[in-house]
Amino acid sequence: PLVLGIETSCDETGVGIVRGRTLLANAIASSMDEHARYGGVVPEVAARAHLEAMTPTIERALTDAGVALEELDAIAVTSGPGLAGALMVGVSAAKALAVALDKPLYAVNHLVGHVGADLLHGDGLRGAVGAVGELELPTIALLVSGGHTSLLLVRDLVSDVEMLGETIDDAAGEAFDKVARLLGLPYPGGPEIDRVAATGDPHAIRFPRGLTLPKDLERHRYDFSFSGLKTSVARWVEKRVAAGESVPVADVAASFREAVADVLLTKAVAACRDLGVPRLLLGGGVVANARVRELATERAATAGIELRVPPLSLCTDNGAMIASLGAQLVAGGHEPSGLSFGADSTLPVQQVQVL
Ligand code: ATP
Ligand code: MG
Ligand code: FE
Secondary structure, eight states, X not given: OEEEEEEOSSSEEEEEEEETTEEEEEEEEEOHHHHGGGTSOOHHHHHHHHHHHHHHHHHHHHHHHTOOGGXXXXXXXXXXXXXXXXXXXXXXXXXXXXXXXXXXXXXXXXHHHHHHGGGOBOTTOOOOEEOOSOOOSSEEEEEESSSOEEEEEEEETTTEEEEEEEBSSOXXXXXXXXXXXXXXXXXXXXXXXXXXXXXXXXXXXXXXXXTOSHHHHHXXXXXXXXXXXXXXXXXXXXXXHHTTOOOOHHHHHHHHHHHHHHHHHHHHHHHHHHHTOOEEEEESGGGGOHHHHHHHHHHHHHHTOEEEEOOHHHHSSOHHHHHHHHHHHHHTTOOXXXXXXXXOTTOOTTOOEEO
């Protein structure tokens, strides 16, 4: 089926077009620059930017794919989780399209969309790491971005997705952004820390690995926590400054990046082992991190786990992954969603489609 997918859960206005599992277009407009002076995504600013970007981004996707609106078989849209106001813009646009064109509409889960990204193949998709070919199930999925840090068990993409654990405070990308800010680096902080860390010593400072002590593991085996790490970096830097010493920014960045990568992969590999699932799929903007990619490759090889990392353009938020999940629902003969669903900022991961 030929499906157009709309994604507006955070700061990317994404419109993707797929034919089954073939990627035809992945148009993205980001309001990231507008959030830079606030050091993080501002919900009202994001919603307004989606409104302005929606029509041009839809048009660009159609042009890139060489497809006319009338040819579409279905529309898919992110219903949640995400920022309520931002989601509402995408949901409204998708409903308007579906009504005007008289096409079926599928409201889907953003997190499961990240997994659906891995199904896609097509021209211009480069930078994938690890296994190629069919996505085998069950798989563990580690989704890490500015808004989420989640470990999922996916047995079936449309009917059986389970949340094993998630962050209990900051998302990993958010921690990158906050630590960058306290080191005087610009927003978004992830790429900056990555760049600076390249010349630093990752073992210079031993920063804490959140929720990895035996007492924490009982209740939070697959959960993450990054706010303690952020505070620990802040204290370390403050002490240096108070003592009149210079701050070794590269070493701090490298040691912080190491702590994040270590805890992410430790927990993901533990889930694979515990559940006897020798497959790990990564998604989300933090997957761009050089050390996260490197450590994932190393640890997966050591543990005999098949690692899959989609190309970066499909790891960050995008409409193609939503179209991909929509195409799976159409192909599986699932009912469309109707028009009464809304934006659900806390949509649980088990709910792949909202009816
Ligand atoms: P959502 O949480 O809804 O997926 P988002 O906009 O926060 O939305 P993405 O756009 O996928 O998510 O990712 C952006 C985040 O990824 C930012 O926090 C950014 O700092 C982080 N990031 C990007 N590149 C890197 C990198 N090289 N290393 C670490 N973090 C990175
Ligand atoms: Mg983003
Ligand atoms: Fe996302």
